[in-house]
Amino acid sequence: MTLVKTTYNRRSFLKSSLAAGGGLMIGFSWLASACSVNTPKELTIPDEWFEINAYLKIGENGVVTIFSPNPEIGQNVKTSMPMIVAEELDVDWKNVLVEQAPLDTVKYTRQLAGGSDSIRTTWSALRMAGATARTMLREAAAKAWNVSVEEVTSETGVLMHEGSGKKAGYGEFASVAAQVAVPEKVDLKELDDFSIVGTSRKNVDGMGIVTGKPLFGLDYKVDGMLYAMLIHPPAFGMKLKSFDPDEVKSMPGIKDVFTLKTFNDDYKRQWSDTISFNEQVVIIGNSTWEVWNAKLMLNVEWELSAESKISMAGWGNDYEVNVPAGLESTFGHIAKMKEMAKKPGEIVRRDGNPEEEFKNAARVIERTYTAPFLAHSPMEPMNFFADVKADSAVVVGPIQSPEYMGKSVAERLGLPLDKVEVQMTRMGGGFGRRLYGHFGVEAAVISQKMKAPVKLIYTREDEMTAGIYRPMYHAVYRAALDTDNNLTAFHVKMGGIPENALHANRFPAGALDNYLAESWETDSNISVGAMRAPGSNFNAAAEQSFLDELAEEMGVDPIQFRLDLLKRAQENPVGENNDYDASRYAGVLEMVREKSGWNQAAEGKSRGVAAYFCHRSYAAQVVDLVMENGEPKVEKVYNAIDCGIVVNPDAAVNMVEGSVVDGIGTAMYGELTFSEGQPDQNNFDGYRLIRYTEAPKKIDVHFVENNIHPTGLGEPPYPPVMAALANAMYKATGTRYYHQPFIKNSFD
Amino acid sequence: MAVFNLNVNGKTHQVDVDPSTPVLWVLRDHLNLLGTKYGCGVAQCGACTIHLDGKAVRSCITFVDSVGDKQITTIEGLSEDGDHLVQQAWLEQDVAQCGYCQSGQIMSAAALLNENPHPSDEEIETAMNGNICRCGTYLRIKEAIKTASKV
Numbered sequence: 001m002t003l004v005k006t007t008y009n010r011r012s013f014l015k016s017s018l019a020a021g022g023g024l025m026i027g028f029s030w031l032a033s034a035c036s037v038n039t040p041k042e043l044t045i046p047d048e049w050f051e052i053n054a055y056l057k058i059g060e061n062g063v064v065t066i067f068s069p070n071p072e073i074g075q076n077v078k079t080s081m082p083m084i085v086a087e088e089l090d091v092d093w094k095n096v097l098v099e100q101a102p103l104d105t106v107k108y109t110r111q112l113a114g115g116s117d118s119i120r121t122t123w124s125a126l127r128m129a130g131a132t133a134r135t136m137l138r139e140a141a142a143k144a145w146n147v148s149v150e151e152v153t154s155e156t157g158v159l160m161h162e163g164s165g166k167k168a169g170y171g172e173f174a175s176v177a178a179q180v181a182v183p184e185k186v187d188l189k190e191l192d193d194f195s196i197v198g199t200s201r202k203n204v205d206g207m208g209i210v211t212g213k214p215l216f217g218l219d220y221k222v223d224g225m226l227y228a229m230l231i232h233p234p235a236f237g238m239k240l241k242s243f244d245p246d247e248v249k250s251m252p253g254i255k256d257v258f259t260l261k262t263f264n265d266d267y268k269r270q271w272s273d274t275i276s277f278n279e280q281v282v283i284i285g286n287s288t289w290e291v292w293n294a295k296l297m298l299n300v301e302w303e304l305s306a307e308s309k310i311s312m313a314g315w316g317n318d319y320e321v322n323v324p325a326g327l328e329s330t331f332g333h334i335a336k337m338k339e340m341a342k343k344p345g346e347i348v349r350r351d352g353n354p355e356e357e358f359k360n361a362a363r364v365i366e367r368t369y370t371a372p373f374l375a376h377s378p379m380e381p382m383n384f385f386a387d388v389k390a391d392s393a394v395v396v397g398p399i400q401s402p403e404y405m406g407k408s409v410a411e412r413l414g415l416p417l418d419k420v421e422v423q424m425t426r427m428g429g430g431f432g433r434r435l436y437g438h439f440g441v442e443a444a445v446i447s448q449k450m451k452a453p454v455k456l457i458y459t460r461e462d463e464m465t466a467g468i469y470r471p472m473y474h475a476v477y478r479a480a481l482d483t484d485n486n487l488t489a490f491h492v493k494m495g496g497i498p499e500n501a502l503h504a505n506r507f508p509a510g511a512l513d514n515y516l517a518e519s520w521e522t523d524s525n526i527s528v529g530a531m532r533a534p535g536s537n538f539n540a541a542a543e544q545s546f547l548d549e550l551a552e553e554m555g556v557d558p559i560q561f562r563l564d565l566l567k568r569a570q571e572n573p574v575g576e577n578n579d580y581d582a583s584r585y586a587g588v589l590e591m592v593r594e595k596s597g598w599n600q601a602a603e604g605k606s607r608g609v610a611a612y613f614c615h616r617s618y619a620a621q622v623v624d625l626v627m628e629n630g631e632p633k634v635e636k637v638y639n640a641i642d643c644g645i646v647v648n649p650d651a652a653v654n655m656v657e658g659s660v661v662d663g664i665g666t667a668m669y670g671e672l673t674f675s676e677g678q679p680d681q682n683n684f685d686g687y688r689l690i691r692y693t694e695a696p697k698k699i700d701v702h703f704v705e706n707n708i709h710p711t712g713l714g715e716p717p718y719p720p721v722m723a724a725l726a727n728a729m730y731k732a733t734g735t736r737y738y739h740q741p742f743i744k745n746s747f748d
Numbered sequence: 749m750a751v752f753n754l755n756v757n758g759k760t761h762q763v764d765v766d767p768s769t770p771v772l773w774v775l776r777d778h779l780n781l782l783g784t785k786y787g788c789g790v791a792q793c794g795a796c797t798i799h800l801d802g803k804a805v806r807s808c809i810t811f812v813d814s815v816g817d818k819q820i821t822t823i824e825g826l827s828e829d830g831d832h833l834v835q836q837a838w839l840e841q842d843v844a845q846c847g848y849c850q851s852g853q854i855m856s857a858a859a860l861l862n863e864n865p866h867p868s869d870e871e872i873e874t875a876m877n878g879n880i881c882r883c884g885t886y887l888r889i890k891e892a893i894k895t896a897s898k899v
Contacts, residue, residue, distance in 0.1 A: 074846030074883050202842045209847035210835040212783015212823030216848055219782040227777075252749060252766065289766065289773040379787050379795055379848040379882045428785070428848025429882050460788045650842055654888065658845055661884025684792035684880060692873040695886040 002188045043095070050174040052136060053182075054107035055085050055129035062157055062171030064091050067101035069108040070118045071400055072205075073427040073434070075655065075714045077118045079204045080647040081126055084119075087196040088130030088189060091157040091170065098204040103402040103422035113400040113427075114435055114530065116615035116712025119647060123709055131186040139183065140176035141168060156195075191645070191707045200650035205426060215426040217397035218383045218457065225385070225453045226255060228446045229291045231281040231300055232466050235677030236525045237327045239305040240279050248283065248298050253290030257283050257298065260445055262438050267411065268313040272404035275438040276467030276527040282446055288457060295459075305525075324523045327677035330372075333497055334747060336522055337370070337474040345493050345518030348504040351574050352514035354480075357489035361480035365553055369477070369542035370747045371740040373672040374470035375679075375687060376531055380428020381463045386443035387453040392419040395440050398427035405437035409444045432530040436468050461682040469672060470531035471496040473538040477546040480514075485554045488514060492543070495520035499528055501535040506613060507585060508547070510578035511565035526674070532662070533715035536614040537722070541667060541740065544610035544723030549736060558609055558727070559593050562586075580613040584642050587704055588620035591640035595702050596622035605635055608727025612720035615712025617643040618704075621660070623696075623724040627732040631743065632725065634664060634696035639717060641701065644708035653701045656717045660699050663721035665690025671741045688741075752812050756781065757825025767813035772796045774812050775822060783823035783851045787880070794879030797852040797859075798822050804859035806878075823851035826858060834858045837896035838889075845883035853879050857893050866897050 046059020056066045066082035082098045103111055109125045110117070134154055141159040142149040145166050153160050157170050170177075208215050233239055245257035260282040262275055281300055285291040307325045311318065358364060384397035386409075393413055399405050402422045410420040427434060443456040458466070473496045480489035490512045494502040504517035531537065551561035563586055568574075570582035589611050593599070598609070602624050611620035622638040637660045646652045669688035673680045681687035726737040739747045754761050756779060763778045770789075775781040775798075784807055787795030791806040798807045799821035826832045830839075834857050844850050853876070860867060860875040867875065872893050881889065 074844075076845070200842075202839065203844055203847075205847065206839050206842065206844060207830050209844045209850050210823075210838045210854060211827075211830040212781075212851040214782040216785075218786065221780070221782075287765075287773065287777045289769045289777070293766070293768075377882060379785070379793065379846065379880065381786070427846060429846040431882075460790075654842065654845060654885065657887055658884035661886060662882075665884070683790050684788050685790060689880050689882060690884070691880060692876050692886050692890070695884070697869075699887060 002190065043097070046171070050178040052133040052174070052178055053129055054101075054104070055126070056089065056133055058170055058174035058177070060171045060174060062169040063095050063097065064089065064170070065097045065099055067099050069101045069111050069122065071111065071113040071402060071424045071427065072100065073113045073400060073430045075113065075118065076203060076648065076651040077113070079201055079651060080119060081122065082204070083196050083201055083647055084123065084126040085130040087194055088127045089134050090154045093196055093201055095157060100424055103406055103424065105403055111402055113430065114432070116617070116715040119710045120616065120712065127188055128186065131188050132182060133177070135183045135186045136177040136180040137170055137173050139180045140173040144173070144176065197645065197647050198649065201648055203651065216380055216428050217385070217425040218380055218428070220385050220396050220425055220455070222387070222453050225455055226284050226286065226450060227288050227291050228282055228284045228443070228454050228456045229295050229459065230260065230442065230456070230462060231283070231295055231298060232277040232462065233302050234465075235327055236276065236467065236674070237305060237325060237677040238302045239277070240281065241301040241303040243281055243298060243300040248294040251290070251294045251297065253286040254294050255284045255286070256450065257281065257294070258449070260442060262442050262445070263412065268311045268318060270313055270404055270408060272401045272436055273408055273438065274436045274468055274527055274529050284446065284450060284454065292459070322523050323525050326525065328524060328526060329675050329677075330673040333472055333674070336497065337472070337495065340495050340520050340522055341368070341474055341476055341493060343520070345495065345520040347516065348502060348519050349509060349515065349517040349575070351509070351512065352489070354489040354491055354514040354516040357514045358478065358480045358491065361488060362483040363481040364478060365481065365550060366476065366478045367546055367549060367738060368747070369475045369545065369738050371473045371538045371541065372670070373472045373526065373674075374531060374666065374670045375464045375672050375681075376431040376433035376470070377464065377687065377689060378427070378429030378431055378433055381460055382433070382439045382458040383456060384440045384443040385453065385455045386440070386447040388413060388444055388448040391415070392421070393444055393447075394421045394423070395444055396423040396425060397440065398425050398430070398434055399437050399440060400427070400430050400432070400434040401437055405440040408437065408441050412441050413444055413448055431532045432534065433468060436529050460684070464682050464687060465679045467527035468529040469526065470537070471499045471501070471528040473501050475538070475542045477542065479550050481554065487512070487550070487554065489516070490514070491516045493518040493520070494539075495522070497522055498524040498526070501538040503535055503539050503579070505577050505579045506539070507569065507580055508565050510573045510575055510582070511569035513574055515574065533614055533719045536612065536715070536719040537666070540610065540612040540614070540719030541722035541726070544612065544720055545726045545737070548608065548610070548723070548727040548730070559589055559598060562589055562611065584618050584704075585611065585613055588618040588640040588642050591702060591704060592620040592622050592638055595640060595700065596638040598622060606728050606731035608724045608729070608731060610720040610723035610727060612716070614719060615715045617641065617711045617713060617716040619717045619720050621717070621721050621724040623721065623728040625725075625728045625732060627729065631668070631694070632729055632732070634725070636698045636700065637696050637721065637724070639699065639701045640704065641713070641717060642704035642706070643713045643716065644706065644710045646703050647710060649703070652703065652713055655713050656701045657699045659715070659717035660721050661690060661695050663718045664696065664725055665694070667722035667725055667740050668694070668742050671744070750813070752815070754812070754815060754820060755817065756820045757822060763812070765812060767811065769812045770808050771798065771810045771812055771815060771820065772807040775807065781822050781824050785848055785852060787849065787852070792880070793849070794856055795849045795852040797855040797879065799855060799859055802859065802862060804856050823855060826854070832858065833896045833899050834861065834892070837892040840895055841888045841892040843885050843888040843892050845885055849879065849881050853881065853889055857889070857896070861893070861897060867893065
């Protein structure tokens, strides 16, 4: 045990009737998802619950409910976060029920799904919540047994006093413990004593998922709820001109048709308020299909929009985003990128004298890499529920950034922040798309106007064509070699439309005496946002392919090449601002070399390797494949991951498997193109996602075992596999894959 | 609008809807059977898969006036308590990440195993290729189908 002060978020330990009751629950589907779905048959629901703190309540029979604070997007935090609480509470996992907590910024820490940061940023608070409750139970028992609290121990839900032989279940002391003052200091378990964290526990929503329970945002319903859909301009660079509501207002089931302005003109937008089309037409009716039919019938006229500026409230300082006029096309984007890459960029990092070394080089290797716009395409399209009253509002649905949505909704409705309740449903994926919660604001504005509960639904076509994409990227990598094939200088110039991807302080920065990183950006009216491992998802693909080619040109093994650079970065790093830990980076490369049997040839298979650091974790991968009809048949992907302590190992393996499949799909097939401002793909018939026949046959996952507090996992294995794939495909075909999607591999 | 008598999960339900309404939206909006999911609306993702007389169909392009007296089975009707072999295999393999596509995956898998109780890897891949999982749980789904096929 380690005695620690309970300074961490003490507010969480104050009583919260909101969390204890599971929030102001409304609607049948929410109740169903919160209680009955996850209750195992063998568990008896207590007659009475005693709230210990905002994270947990204990029943008189010892059953515990743990509130999972963060949004569940498929990263499985709804299981792993309560596991951490249960560990320190010291209870049998079989006696634990899990409920999704509502948004409560006072009681909880960073309720956000993004940056692979849920576990890392809440690890201490979750441990503290469990440990505090355990201490309060021990204090309650000590008082009743008239012994000192130090003499009262616990073992999986049972309190004990060795001297007197007294024993009692947590349930017996729950009511008293709930009245105990929050202790000043609590014992945390030693990591080696963990019995829940580090063992595989199944998804707490598993049964609900396989029986089709209404867990998701689109499933949320209340009596009298109306359905709404939007019509947005068909192309970026266009805006609403006029429409004739009368022709559809008389259609069956249609309640109203009007213009919706998501954000007011004078509103200073938050980072999460990205939106492509601020003015849209909304159709409201009694059922999805009736509204959809009216949407297809409505005649709307559009016109070109002028250049505009959007005011953003940044982190610390306000700024403006320029939105140019015009109808953009992919061929124009390609031409623009080629032009920008020829101009000097903004120098982000410069070590030594790279310009001089390039002048003196015996040989310069230069390669260009590109990647297209991507649509996030989570399986559950955007949707949100809102019920807005005169002086309060409730919004419910799938959102990665509930805190920020709450602020935007309150601001737009003109309500105090504490009058807007945000509830999170399970999300049918997000991949970053659900960080941008304009759909919650839209639902709220519609509900306010209709004076009724409303569910806003995006069709798949709406979602794929309404923007907030992964940006389009371009990178030129250059390496200078001397006459002995030594690497003497390294240069990357990376840019994007309209945002850049460069991570200038990551490997190989720090390992090279002469290093130059430049970046550029160019305006576009196509909106973009974070997508799984933002920036990294291009950096890794490009840089790790370049390093592979460089190693080949230098005549060295690609893993040994990286390890030699990392050795330099570890022993004698260049510069002080290097993001990564060179020894942990080398550790995953060494592990994947061993696990894949890298030094033995894989019979009949072509192999490629890549590694990357992002979200404070390290991933190295080896891909084994054969090529058939120009497409890879991936036989096996070996993964070595260092993300610190692994909370729920089998679920962590699942996450890595999914990242590998997603990464291969992105690199091979992912592409959104534009003609005259209009996306050329609007559904899965045109926009290609990876399917069964294209997925790897086998994925091996190995975690580095250490006692480092957990870091990210949902994103880090996704970027490097793209390069490992490209490098293996080169071995099979003799062709280098510079341009995503690899099925095209062209940039013209 | 027209009245239809639908046989869903062994019970008859009467609905008054436009004849062009896809079964997907009849189930979700009118019968409160929300396990059948909307993913694409054009039979490309399989999230809306149901059984029509035991065969897997995409409910997003199956119009209510085409059903007649055929038996509709949804994920809610696959078993009483989630104890269908395929559902149990899904739990054993802890397949789901976000979980949104899984009811459609399970309905496709159950129909496959009805027709072919012991499919090969290739037969599984071909039969399931119309179901997208954006989280990439394909390997676990294949394992789960093989688990169910061994019982």
